Amino acid sequence: xxxxxxxxxxxxxxxxxxxxxxxxxxxxxxxxxxxxxxxxxxxxxxxxxxxxxxxxxxxxxxxxxxx
Numbered sequence: 001x002x003x004x005x006x007x008x009x010x011x012x013x014x015x016x017x018x019x020x021x022x023x024x025x026x027x028x029x030x031x032x033x034x035x036x037x038x039x040x041x042x043x044x045x046x047x048x049x050x051x052x053x054x055x056x057x058x059x060x061x062x063x064x065x066x067x
Contacts, residue, residue: 010034
């Protein structure tokens, strides 16, 4: 068995959208904006923002709701 781990550092685009199921479990959906900056060949500073859609389930979704 292998486990893939990804660490994304960024800013929240908006508050998480929390939904609950009849079983008591839930899902939290949100987007993270991760921005990288670099200097292009012409010497101009450039920024690129990548939006990463995220979903949390179960107890992790409840933690996203806790403020």
